[in-house]
Amino acid sequence: VVDMKFSINICKGNILDIIKLADEHSLFIESIEQGPINNDMMSIKVKFCIENELKNIENFVKAVKKNNELNSCELV
Numbered sequence: 001v002v003d004m005k006f007s008i009n010i011c012k013g014n015i016l017d018i019i020k021l022a023d024e025h026s027l028f029i030e031s032i033e034q035g036p037i038n039n040d041m042m043s044i045k046v047k048f049c050i051e052n053e054l055k056n057i058e059n060f061v062k063a064v065k066k067n068n069e070l071n072s073c074e075l076v
Contacts, residue, residue: 006061008044009037010070017070018044025060027052 008018015034022029028049037043048057064070 005045005047008046008064008070010042010044013067013070014042015044017067018046018064021060021063021067022046022048025056025063027056027060 010017015032018032019029028051029046030049031047033045035043035045
């Protein structure tokens with residue numbers, strides 16, 4: 001399994017929503033950072049530990065895309 005880094009753009013959610021979703025999918029986060037895009041949106045960059053299972057990461061990405069407050073999730 002390779003190191004996985006994601007950029008998640010959000011409009012109403014926050015960094016705790018991402019941590020909670022990762023926990024629900026049994027994912028270990030190596031690092032997480034948050035920064036503004038503009039007045040309405042924020043970007044959260046998540047780096048997962050190498051020990052995570054790929055299917056858990058795929059399920060996490062699907063959950064982010066389904067959540068109306070988290071707009072997008074893309075591999076960095």
